[in-house]
Amino acid sequence: MNVTFRQLKVFEAVARHLSYTRAASELYLTQPAVSMQIKQLEEVVGLPLFEQIGKRIFLTDAGSELHRYARNISQQLDEAREVLEEMKGIQRGRLNISVATTAIYFAPTLLGAFHKRYPGIGVSMDVANRETLLQQLENNEIDMAIMGQPPEELNMVADAFLYNPLVVIAPPDHPLARQKNIDPVRLADEVFVLREPGSGTRSAAEKFFSRRGVQLRTAMVMSSLEAIKQAVQASLGLAIVSTHTIKQELELGRLVVLDIKTLPIQRQWYLVHREDKRLSVVAQSFKDFMLAEASKLLS
Known part of the structure; x- marks a missing residue:
């Protein structure tokens, strides 16, 4: 009819x-x-x-x-x-985002603050590795992603919203734990528990040490950050992680940050979305919120 x-x-x-x-x-x-x-x-x-x-x-x-x-x-x-x-008027709607696995340590805080400001908005958050994030963006399955290393090969818009310092962690009883101003070259004799190949954190760390003539020796490769922290506590090796992921372990004295010259590695967290994506009012409001408020909320 x-x-x-x-x-x-x-x-x-x-x-x-x-x-x-x-x-x-x-x-x-x-x-x-x-x-x-x-x-x-x-x-x-x-x-x-x-x-x-x-x-x-x-x-x-x-x-x-x-x-x-x-x-x-x-x-x-x-x-x-x-x-x-x-x-x-940003009273209703839905936001679909994915975050890198290391961002899970701060993303809920930011999403909670956003939801408090706009309680009528529903939020769907997926936690994924870098490869999956890129696939979701490419397939237009999400509004945007939170990641530490934006893709260079894809047509994406990447906005930095938060500093992401990378540091070297060790167990409290490690020989280097109490030393100051350590030369990065001294880490050539250490073994590391690293993230899987393709990880943004691992890529940034390898580039940093390679420029200083240090080839990181791999003791273990793990895709779980929690497993990496447990391995370091068990003295299985050192690790390079974001400072946002170790706050609790530092407060409890389970891990220490080594005082190494020219560290931390200064990186950024980014909001990434397709260049050709027309952001909804909700997605644009979330982007504006993150760029204006994230650093204040997590300082």
């Missing part, structure tokens, strides 16, 4: 008022225009929708059934209009 919204809107007004004249006045149409819309609708339906008795019109059985559906459709359209207007 090829019925237009305009026909249903005119029909609903006539059915509600049981008057072509009052329906025309409400819709700012002429009475002949209203009559024409009803006639066309009856032709599409194949049944009469109104019957006239004397000077009054009444709904037929078919008209009564169609009026019920038309009323529901009208209500749903009104609700949709209200929702969209609320979204313009």
